Amino acid sequence: MSRWTWCFSPVKGLLIMRSLLAFLAISGLLAGCPIADAQDAALEDSLQEATQFALRGQHTEAIERLTEIVTKRPQTAEAWYLRGREQFRVGKIAESVADFDKYVELRPKSESQQWERGISYYYAGEFAKGAKQFVDYQTFHSQDVENSAWRYLCVARGEGALKAQATLLPIMSDARVPMMQIYALYQGKLKPDEVLTAAQADNPDRSRLNQQLFYAHLYIGLWHEAAGRTAEAKEYILEAEKHKIAHYMWDVAHVHAERIRAGEKK
Secondary structure (H helix, E strand, O other), rough: OOOOOOEEOOOOOOOOOOOOOHHHHHHHHHOOOOOOOOOOHHHHHHHHHHHHHHHHHOHHHHHHHHEEEEEEEOOOOOHHHHHHHHHHHOOHHHHHHHOOOOHHOOOOHHHHHHOOOOOHHHOOOHHHHHHHHHHHOOOOOOOOOOHHHHHHHHHHHHHHHHHHOOOOOOOOOOOOOOOHHHHHHHHHHOOOOHHHHHHHHHOOOOHHHHHHHHHHHHHHHHHHHHEEEEHHHHHHHHHHHOOOOOHHHHHHHHHHHHHHHHHHHH
């Protein structure tokens, strides 16, 4: 989960700044994966226009443009991948899963890298598929706490938190603060307050503090949810949403918060 530091990624190996905008992540993907199915400039222009919509938060418009592409050129794998991200951002979980699955069908060698699909599986309630996706990702990037945490979450929802803890994917070194403290929380070795303390240690600047508090609150909230502590999960997830950061994991928190609010209305 780290083509961009602080974000899972479909291209692994380097831990680059995860605080980059989601748009830069998308653009990086496009730059690194020449489109074999469509050589014409018009198609590339359409893909770039879709990423511009995504950058501006115009997710519906991005989906519309990407739908035009996959309708006309269904072998354009990147359009399915990008639409899967946008579908998730607007809360269309099943559609997101279908798009990521289609991308993997067209690009089978990329399957181990599809962390976004794993997250969509989680929210679709397909916990066994999600767990497998994160196990596969571990073969691509073995030192990502977030990957281990999401696998834990999938196992916990399907088989219980004790099984999830007992089979936690091993992580030895993730330099991002407070990732190793989050890992220790999921191991049962730390408490939530200790994770939050670590996130605020050493007087980080305002931007980094906001980022670190976002991840701390998000993963504490998800940890509570895995144990069935609904009220605590709600508190931390909604707090994570307040610490807005410009990449996909904030969208995950936002989608989760929207689901909480929708559940309350019912």
